[in-house]
Amino acid sequence: MHRITPHQPHPLFNTAATRRLEKAAAAALPPHTLMQRAGLAVAQLAQALAPHARTVWIACGPGNNGGDGLEAAMHLQRSGRKVIVTWLGQPDTAPADARASWQRARDAGVAWADAAPNDLDANDLCIDALLGIGVASSPHSPPRTPDARLLTCLQALHHSPAPVLAVDLPSGLDADTGQFAAGLTPDTPPHLHHRAPTPRHTLSLLTLKPGLFTATGRDAAGHVWLDDLGVEPGHEPPNAWLSGPALPAPRAHASHKGSYGDVAVVGGEGLAARGMGMAGAALLAASAALHSGAGRVLVTLLDDGHLQLDPQQPELMLRRFDALALEQLTMVCGCGGGQAIAHVLPEVISRAARLVLDADALNTIATQAALHALVVARGQHGQPTVITPHPLEAARLLGLTTAEVQADRLDAAQQLADQFNCVAVLKGSGTVIAAPDRVPAINPTGNARLATAGTGDVLAGMVGAHLAAGASAWRAASEAVYQHGQAADVWPAGLALTASALARRVGG
Numbered sequence: 001m002h003r004i005t006p007h008q009p010h011p012l013f014n015t016a017a018t019r020r021l022e023k024a025a026a027a028a029l030p031p032h033t034l035m036q037r038a039g040l041a042v043a044q045l046a047q048a049l050a051p052h053a054r055t056v057w058i059a060c061g062p063g064n065n066g067g068d069g070l071e072a073a074m075h076l077q078r079s080g081r082k083v084i085v086t087w088l089g090q091p092d093t094a095p096a097d098a099r100a101s102w103q104r105a106r107d108a109g110v111a112w113a114d115a116a117p118n119d120l121d122a123n124d125l126c127i128d129a130l131l132g133i134g135v136a137s138s139p140h141s142p143p144r145t146p147d148a149r150l151l152t153c154l155q156a157l158h159h160s161p162a163p164v165l166a167v168d169l170p171s172g173l174d175a176d177t178g179q180f181a182a183g184l185t186p187d188t189p190p191h192l193h194h195r196a197p198t199p200r201h202t203l204s205l206l207t208l209k210p211g212l213f214t215a216t217g218r219d220a221a222g223h224v225w226l227d228d229l230g231v232e233p234g235h236e237p238p239n240a241w242l243s244g245p246a247l248p249a250p251r252a253h254a255s256h257k258g259s260y261g262d263v264a265v266v267g268g269e270g271l272a273a274r275g276m277g278m279a280g281a282a283l284l285a286a287s288a289a290l291h292s293g294a295g296r297v298l299v300t301l302l303d304d305g306h307l308q309l310d311p312q313q314p315e316l317m318l319r320r321f322d323a324l325a326l327e328q329l330t331m332v333c334g335c336g337g338g339q340a341i342a343h344v345l346p347e348v349i350s351r352a353a354r355l356v357l358d359a360d361a362l363n364t365i366a367t368q369a370a371l372h373a374l375v376v377a378r379g380q381h382g383q384p385t386v387i388t389p390h391p392l393e394a395a396r397l398l399g400l401t402t403a404e405v406q407a408d409r410l411d412a413a414q415q416l417a418d419q420f421n422c423v424a425v426l427k428g429s430g431t432v433i434a435a436p437d438r439v440p441a442i443n444p445t446g447n448a449r450l451a452t453a454g455t456g457d458v459l460a461g462m463v464g465a466h467l468a469a470g471a472s473a474w475r476a477a478s479e480a481v482y483q484h485g486q487a488a489d490v491w492p493a494g495l496a497l498t499a500s501a502l503a504r505r506v507g508g
């Protein structure tokens with residue numbers, strides 16, 4: 001068993017793949033073995049997380065997730081804990097493994113209760129073994145009204161003053177998408193709790209599931225642990241990867257600014273056009289490219305030559321659009337581009353050597369099929385392209401609603417990559433990186449301090465710098481996304497994270 005950190009990549013397996021692995025492993029082992037291993041792992045982690053707990057309340061659902069909880073209850077009771085179990089199953093209808101563990105918990109003498117004890121405190125522990133990968137959450141399956149006792153237990157776990165250890169998954173969370181099943185979403189989003197959140201842990205069993213790392217999964221899961229129950233994934237291919245850090249890229253002594261490439265940022269509609277000056281977005285992207293190590297950074301502002309120099313960043317070279325040698329440049333196009341970006345997009349998409357499309361470039365492409373076709377053609381000509389939409393921009397590109405994009409972020413990112421024939425970065429908690437014919441990746445770094453205007457522009461500039469230095473579109477996107485999130489993760493407490501400060505720190 002080990003805690004999952006962003007320091008190395010991990011394969012992720014969805015429910016169907018996990019079920020196949022479970023079936024193959026179970027067939028090769030004596031009956032009940034996997035549940036015994038799962039329950040023991042849960043009990044061991046519970047002891048480690050709450051060594052001084054007076055009471056351990058274990059909420060057990062009717063299926064095998066509940067069985068894991070019952071098995072853990074037996075171990076914890078035997079080790080001298082005060083264990084209270086609420087079991088929503090019935091001996092005559094429970095799956096065979098869960099029934100066997102119920103019997104073992106009974107024999108060990110655990111206490112049974114209909115609901116959570118009302119005297120739990122921060123030193124105690126709750127174990128959430130209500131629902132695991134068996135949760136039926138497909139939007140296509142008929143809506144079901146969850147049973148009242150299940151909802152009461154879920155609420156008790158959600159509002160518990162004691163830390164919560166979830167078995168396999170936070171109950172109700174879909175392992176594939178990181179969204180809660182209908183009717184099982186916690187009532188108060190964590191950011192609206194007016195108290196320090198209680199620690200949450202999830203012990204994922206057999207495999208790590210993608211839903212733990214994207215959409216609402218990160219908040220729900222808390223710290224993620226894995227116990228593979230002694231089962232190797234064998235020939236089962238992962239459905240996604242949790243990204244790891246970039247390989248170090250030492251600079252040769254015999255190198256010069258030309259070795260690290262030229263980035264040109266095009267965007268920043270001027271104030272005169274529509275009364276909405278957006279030069280800042282382009283300057284943020286340019287600053288990030290500079291601090292990420294680009295050899296030279298050019299900036300083309302779509303402001304009719306209003307700004308001639310950024311005195312804060314004299315390294316940035318302002319250029320008129322017609323003075324750019326597009327075929328030699330890594331272009332970062334769209335940050336603060338407004339409507340003005342439409343005039344330059346056809347040329348940029350057709351001619352740029354390497355290209356990052358962000359923000360208003362994407363909004364414009366979403367409305368013009370001819371531009372979409374030009375992006376697709378870049379892939380056919382082997383010209384690297386990365387698109388960096390947030391969920392609303394992704395929805396516009398795909399003709400979906402934001403909710404539909406968020407409902408299955410891995411699938412949405414893959415659709416973007418396939419439809420636009422390029423690397424797609426779907427931003428947000430658990431940013432997804434996808435490319436045609438490649439297993440997608442979920443980024444493990446970053447946090448909500450990034451939820452401030454301009455951080456997306458910073459990311460676009462960073463991707464540009466990586467591309468300019470010679471990385472493939474995939475590497476440029478995944479390394480930049482990782483480093484962008486990592487900068488936020490190590491951000492000093494008490495210091496405001498603003499986009500311009502982030503841009504200055506991204507190079508380490």
Ligand SMILES: NC(=O)C1=CN([C@@H]2O[C@H](COP(=O)(O)OP(=O)(O)OC[C@H]3O[C@@H](n4cnc5c(N)ncnc54)[C@H](OP(=O)(O)O)[C@@H]3O)[C@@H](O)[C@H]2O)[C@@H](O)CC1
Nearest residue numbers: 022034035062063064065131132133134135136146168206
């Ligand atoms: N995979 C492995 O290798 C191993 C798996 N193990 C463990 O087994 C777990 C999977 O067990 P599982 O298949 O029995 O499903 P589980 O999560 O208990 O849920 C099924 C129950 O929930 C109910 N239910 C479903 N949806 C609902 C809803 N929306 N609202 C309300 N109720 C809903 C559903 O009701 P039903 O649809 O049958 O009426 C059924 O009663 C897995 O996560 C891991 O912990 C380990 O022991 C060992 C190795």
Ligand SMILES: Nc1ncnc2c1ncn2[C@@H]1O[C@H](COP(=O)(O)OP(=O)(O)O)[C@@H](O)[C@H]1O
Nearest residue numbers: 390427428446447448450451453454455456457
């Ligand atoms: N809650 C969050 N957790 C992790 N990353 C976040 C969160 N909120 C925002 N981000 C990141 O911050 C950036 C915001 O980008 P974007 O929405 O395009 O902002 P802007 O257009 O203001 O620059 C993205 O990289 C996104 O992944």
Ligand SMILES: [K+]
Nearest residue numbers: 128131167169
């Ligand atoms: K659970």
